[in-house]
Amino acid sequence: MKTIGLIGAGHIGSQLARLAIANGYAVVISNSRGPETLAPLVAELGPHARAATPEDAARAGDLVVVTVPLKSYRAVPVAPLAGKIVIDTNNYYPERDGQIPELDNESTTTAELLQAHLPTSKVVKAFNHIQAAQLTTDGQPAGSTNRRGLVIAGDDPGAKATVTHLLDQFGFDTVDAGPLKEGWRIQRDTPGYGPRRTAEELRNDLAAARRYRDS
Numbered sequence: 001m002k003t004i005g006l007i008g009a010g011h012i013g014s015q016l017a018r019l020a021i022a023n024g025y026a027v028v029i030s031n032s033r034g035p036e037t038l039a040p041l042v043a044e045l046g047p048h049a050r051a052a053t054p055e056d057a058a059r060a061g062d063l064v065v066v067t068v069p070l071k072s073y074r075a076v077p078v079a080p081l082a083g084k085i086v087i088d089t090n091n092y093y094p095e096r097d098g099q100i101p102e103l104d105n106e107s108t109t110t111a112e113l114l115q116a117h118l119p120t121s122k123v124v125k126a127f128n129h130i131q132a133a134q135l136t137t138d139g140q141p142a143g144s145t146n147r148r149g150l151v152i153a154g155d156d157p158g159a160k161a162t163v164t165h166l167l168d169q170f171g172f173d174t175v176d177a178g179p180l181k182e183g184w185r186i187q188r189d190t191p192g193y194g195p196r197r198t199a200e201e202l203r204n205d206l207a208a209a210r211r212y213r214d215s
């Protein structure tokens with residue numbers, strides 16, 4: 001059984017934990033307040049789930065999801081994630097995260113910030129543009145008519161193939177936006193950010209996206 005480590009167990013982290021368990025993975029979940037605060041979620045998830053520190057979740061995961069408020073990304077442990085695939089769900093909300101100048105001037109993207117923090121990890125941006133509740137309601141088997149698509153971006157083709165397989169298991173088609181630096185095409189306020197879209201519709205949304213400075 002493969003293990004998914006989760007750093008962050010809020011709206012998105014808890015939902016991804018549910019999907020992972022439902023699809024035969026073990027999960028190790030973590031938050032900022034300590035494993036004991038996750039006892040109700042662990043009880044709900046069952047015997048293949050446990051709570052841990054972020055370091056332990058990072059170490060335990062064959063694949064690890066970072067799903068904390070963006071302002072906290074520098075707290076993500078670096079050493080235990082070396083060489084691993086790390087899924088980044090994060091978005092930039094200045095009212096929550098404070099102003100981040102390199103995102104304000106669009107000289108980088110949220111997932112590139114995490115990649116710079118985790119230089120030897122293989123960061124793949126995913127799950128950033130779907131509401132948490134829909135993660136467990138919108139998935140459908142491969143080949144379903146009008147199956148929902150989700151966008152990924154990343155610099156490592158092998159890591160992207162693994163995440164594409166995971167998305168398929170979770171019930172979603174994948175649209176590859178390209179390298180991490182193209183992740184802005186699915187950032188807050190772009191056409192594909194939020195609504196339910198098929199893969200074909202998402203491809204059009206990515207092409208129609210405008211930089212904040214151009215919109």
Ligand SMILES: NC(=O)c1ccc[n+]([C@@H]2O[C@H](COP(=O)([O-])OP(=O)(O)OC[C@H]3O[C@@H](n4cnc5c(N)ncnc54)[C@H](OP(=O)(O)O)[C@@H]3O)[C@@H](O)[C@H]2O)c1
Binds near residue numbers: 008
């Ligand atoms: N909500 C959505 O529908 C949605 C959809 C797509 C993407 N996103 C993005 O995904 C990210 C997570 O969103 P969310 O809604 O799941 O947030 P959330 O409900 O506020 O949960 C955040 C989680 O991160 C944990 N955390 C905070 N600082 C941490 C640290 N230093 N180390 C370990 N864990 C830490 C929190 O733990 P404590 O509670 O113990 O502090 C909590 O479990 C954000 O960037 C958000 O923009 C959200």
